[in-house]
Amino acid sequence: MSGWTRDEMMTVAAARRLWDGCVCFVGIGLPSAACNLARLTHAPEIVLIYESGTIGTRPSTLPLSIGDGELAETALCVVPLPEVFSYYLQAGRVDVGFLGAAQIDRFGNLNSTVIGPYDEPRTRLPGAGGAPEIAAHAKQTFAIMRASPRTFVPQIDFRTTAGFLEGGDARAKTGMRGGGPRAVITDFGILTPAAPSNELTLSALFPGASVEEARAAIGWELAIGAAVETLAAPTAHELSVLRALNARTHAAHRRAVELPA
Amino acid sequence: MQFLSLAEAIEEFVHDGACVALEGFTHLIPFAAGHEIIRQGRRDLHLVRMTPDIVYDQMIGMGCAEKLTFSWGGNPGVGSLHRLRDAVENKWPRPLEIDEHSHAGMAAGYCAGAARLPFGVLRGYAGADLASVNPNVRGVRCPYTGEDLATVPALNPDVTVLHAQRADRKGNVAIHGIVGAQKEAALAAAALLVTAEEIVDELPPAMNSIVFPHWTVSAAVHCPGGAYPSYAHGFYRRDNSFYQSWDAIARDRESFRAWMARHVLACPDHKAHLASLRKEL
Numbered sequence: 001m002s003g004w005t006r007d008e009m010m011t012v013a014a015a016r017r018l019w020d021g022c023v024c025f026v027g028i029g030l031p032s033a034a035c036n037l038a039r040l041t042h043a044p045e046i047v048l049i050y051e052s053g054t055i056g057t058r059p060s061t062l063p064l065s066i067g068d069g070e071l072a073e074t075a076l077c078v079v080p081l082p083e084v085f086s087y088y089l090q091a092g093r094v095d096v097g098f099l100g101a102a103q104i105d106r107f108g109n110l111n112s113t114v115i116g117p118y119d120e121p122r123t124r125l126p127g128a129g130g131a132p133e134i135a136a137h138a139k140q141t142f143a144i145m146r147a148s149p150r151t152f153v154p155q156i157d158f159r160t161t162a163g164f165l166e167g168g169d170a171r172a173k174t175g176m177r178g179g180g181p182r183a184v185i186t187d188f189g190i191l192t193p194a195a196p197s198n199e200l201t202l203s204a205l206f207p208g209a210s211v212e213e214a215r216a217a218i219g220w221e222l223a224i225g226a227a228v229e230t231l232a233a234p235t236a237h238e239l240s241v242l243r244a245l246n247a248r249t250h251a252a253h254r255r256a257v258e259l260p261a
Numbered sequence: 262m263q264f265l266s267l268a269e270a271i272e273e274f275v276h277d278g279a280c281v282a283l284e285g286f287t288h289l290i291p292f293a294a295g296h297e298i299i300r301q302g303r304r305d306l307h308l309v310r311m312t313p314d315i316v317y318d319q320m321i322g323m324g325c326a327e328k329l330t331f332s333w334g335g336n337p338g339v340g341s342l343h344r345l346r347d348a349v350e351n352k353w354p355r356p357l358e359i360d361e362h363s364h365a366g367m368a369a370g371y372c373a374g375a376a377r378l379p380f381g382v383l384r385g386y387a388g389a390d391l392a393s394v395n396p397n398v399r400g401v402r403c404p405y406t407g408e409d410l411a412t413v414p415a416l417n418p419d420v421t422v423l424h425a426q427r428a429d430r431k432g433n434v435a436i437h438g439i440v441g442a443q444k445e446a447a448l449a450a451a452a453l454l455v456t457a458e459e460i461v462d463e464l465p466p467a468m469n470s471i472v473f474p475h476w477t478v479s480a481a482v483h484c485p486g487g488a489y490p491s492y493a494h495g496f497y498r499r500d501n502s503f504y505q506s507w508d509a510i511a512r513d514r515e516s517f518r519a520w521m522a523r524h525v526l527a528c529p530d531h532k533a534h535l536a537s538l539r540k541e542l
Binding site: 051053063065067069072089118119121122123124127128131158171175176256258259260261 | 311346362372502535538
């Protein structure tokens with residue numbers, strides 16, 4: 001198997017951040033792909049929780065929605081939604097929250113609500129869902145987003161989900177129990193918050209990506225870490241598992257469903 | 262508890278101006294009931310639902326709604342709900358007032374509603390702008406610890422509508438699989454209307470499962486396929502390809518209206534709706 005795409009590397013880099021046995025609250029889309037890749041490679045005992053209340057789920061294909069039937073059929077248990085948010089997330093039983101968004105700022109605050117003013121939005125986005133409380137209560141959060149100056153912006157239009165707020169100890173002062181953003185995985189490398197400002201800083205690049213490219217993709221003046229690591233390319237095993245997962249998923253989502261009689 | 266036809270049940274329980282929750286978290290979404298509300302031309306509804314999904318996209322696009330209480334308004338895994346967006350961005354076909362929450366906040370509102378408490382309490386909305394744009398998100402100081410906590414008002418719909426796998430002949434109703442916030446939304450409402458895949462002599466053994474006892478159910482309707490294109494676990498799968506194709510149908514006002522005219526308004530009931538879709542496969 002030769003060659004890989006940036007999207008594949010992004011999913012692989014995100015999956016590698018997850019450890020075997022960790023309890024992970026999974027958002028749909030890129031986070032779901034990364035979490036399931038981790039489960040199918042180096043982290044077979046990872047516990048995946050989707051906000052639909054499916055706990056310890058092991059789907060063979062990626063779900064289109066957070067409530068596809070296979071998530072329930074392959075779960076350890078399925079609990080009502082108020083329970084997953086109160087007794088698991090708010091109670092501190094989640095190690096990693098894995099999020100995506102439309103916009104992010106230098107302190108890892110996320111916008112998935114509106115582009116433009118809230119009352120007269122240019123673009124109305126889906127909204128918060130579980131994200132504000134996932135970000136408040138998970139012991140740490142990862143975000144995964146493709147980078148462009150339109151998505152990595154100096155000022156987000158709406159703060160749907162708190163990262164480090166205005167930076168420094170602003171988050172700590174709110175009393176939020178979760179630790180906040182630990183990494184932002186994007187399509188050239190990884191940004192991590194640097195002490196004491198907690199500003200997102202370039203800490204790793206994909207093979208073939210450059211600091212100049214990273215700077216150009218970020219809408220604020222990107223801080224560069226003292227030692228920027230170059231990540232290992234995806235292994236043949238990672239790639240074959242990811243491609244097989246994507247192929248199964250693609251086929252499953254297009255399979256015609258017999259209409260109920 | 263009474264057994265009614267779907268048309269009779271909507272006529273009797275869903276009135277213009279009512280606060281209505283059609284719940285179901287991806288699974289068991291009561292599409293047939295939503296379509297009947299559209300057919301009967303209900304107006305000025307306050308729709309409540311955590312994840313508006315296609316069914317509310319359809320109701321909003323057809324002008325049924327005046328207000329929406331929600332926590333995530335997209336087509337899961339696909340993208341936007343274009344009719345919801347058009348209503349918020351362009352006030353088409355009419356302005357839509359929104360009361361927006363997070364999932365945890367809305368779940369707390371339903372839990373408080375079911376318990377007939379005035380508000381729900383959570384560690385939520387911290388550092389989030391929703392708290393500054395939605396005056397319903399407030400706070401309270403814990404009388405025991407002094408901690409500041411977020412509050413949301415109880416959600417108490419006039420009527421909650423659910424789709425279920427089974428009801429028995431007394432009107433006891435059972436659901437299983439992904440159950441979202443249906444139990445809370447059902448018990449928070451003044452009236453509970455249920456459509457069911459099948460009506461059976463006896464429900465399967467129920468210990469620890471979710472059952473709505475007959476005196477909590479206002480009316481039950483036998484409505485096979487009533488959740489399609491959502492799903493009823495054990496009966497039919499979610500039609501993910503339909504959810505994907507909805508994006509193109511709903512993107513444009515005219516193609517949306519044409520689809521609704523052909524597949525909902527021109528169909529006398531849900532059976533005819535499903536037959537109209539089958540014909541185009």
